[in-house]
Amino acid sequence: MNAYNATQTRQPSSQSEGGIFQRVTINMQGRLMLANYEEFACFVIEMSPGDLYVKCAGRPRLRERVIAYIDHIGRIEGNVLALDETGFTLSVNATERKREKLAAQLIWLANKHELGLPEDRRHDRLTPRQTTSEIVLEDGTRYTCRIMDLSLSGAAIDVENRPPVGTPLRLGNMRGRVVRHFMEGVAIEFLSIQSRDTLREFL
Known part of the structure; x- marks a missing residue:
């Protein structure tokens, strides 16, 4: 490009x-x-x-x-x-x-x-040092992904296989759903606001 x-x-x-x-x-x-x-x-x-x-x-x-x-x-x-x-x-x-x-x-x-990506400006965004992770769908399908952006309310991930909008999934122990596609991946909105301890444990 x-x-x-x-x-x-x-x-x-x-x-x-x-x-x-x-x-x-x-x-x-x-x-x-x-x-x-x-x-x-x-x-x-x-x-x-x-x-x-x-x-x-x-x-x-x-x-x-x-x-x-x-x-x-x-x-x-x-x-x-x-x-x-x-x-x-x-x-x-x-x-x-x-x-x-x-x-x-x-x-x-x-x-x-x-x-319209999930970003609540009241919540700090984090970039983990180790960005490689995986998402798990409800049927157990796993996809390797790279975390681009992470906050208490959602995440943006770079993933080759993009699940459809609305797909429930899990990133680590955090449950969410796909709310948007963009060029390199998907935006995830968590089902509940995560605690800082949860994010620290995930990171």
């Missing part, structure tokens, strides 16, 4: 080996590691499948290799393309398949309120 509609601010597009991509505003926290292995907290303001703009106390050099772990996105590796007073632009070094999945994640992040 080489372009998609989204909010854009700092720079309209970026050129990468995959083509031209438009950035979306995501405002996500994360951590990054510079080439000298120093680690810093960071804040990703905008991102596309080709690059991202990061605010960070760490100051890399131009073309330096940086590895970042971004909430709701995961691991990103790239090289510094440009620096300014408050941050820098980092390329996204990835395969075409990885870019396609990243584009789907960014679309979901930019538009989830319009898609």
Whole structure:
């Protein structure tokens, strides 16, 4: 996917080996590691499948290799393309398949309120360090999935076999139902608001 509609601010597009991509505003926290292995907290303001703009106390050099772990996105590796007073632009070094999945994640992040995905802003959203899990249908069918977003009220999962909307299922010990499909998976709404202890046990 080489372009998609989204909010854009700092720079309209970026050129990468995959083509031209438009950035979306995501405002996500994360951590990054510079080439000298120093680690810093960071804040990703905008991102596309080709690059991202990061605010960070760490100051890399131009073309330096940086590895970042971004909430709701995961691991990103790239090289510094440009620096300014408050941050820098980092390329996204990835395969075409990885870019396609990243584009789907960014679309979901930019538009989830319009898609009606289960998000209650009163409930904190979590991104587990171990994102691989599985869903279990009522007939015992199991599907491996990847957790993209998790809160006390629901989850978004990347799963190849998408059960129909309304399908009851279980994610860990949390029972819910499919309420929406999106490009890479499904949104689940839990049957009851989960406790923080339940989520900690699951994670």
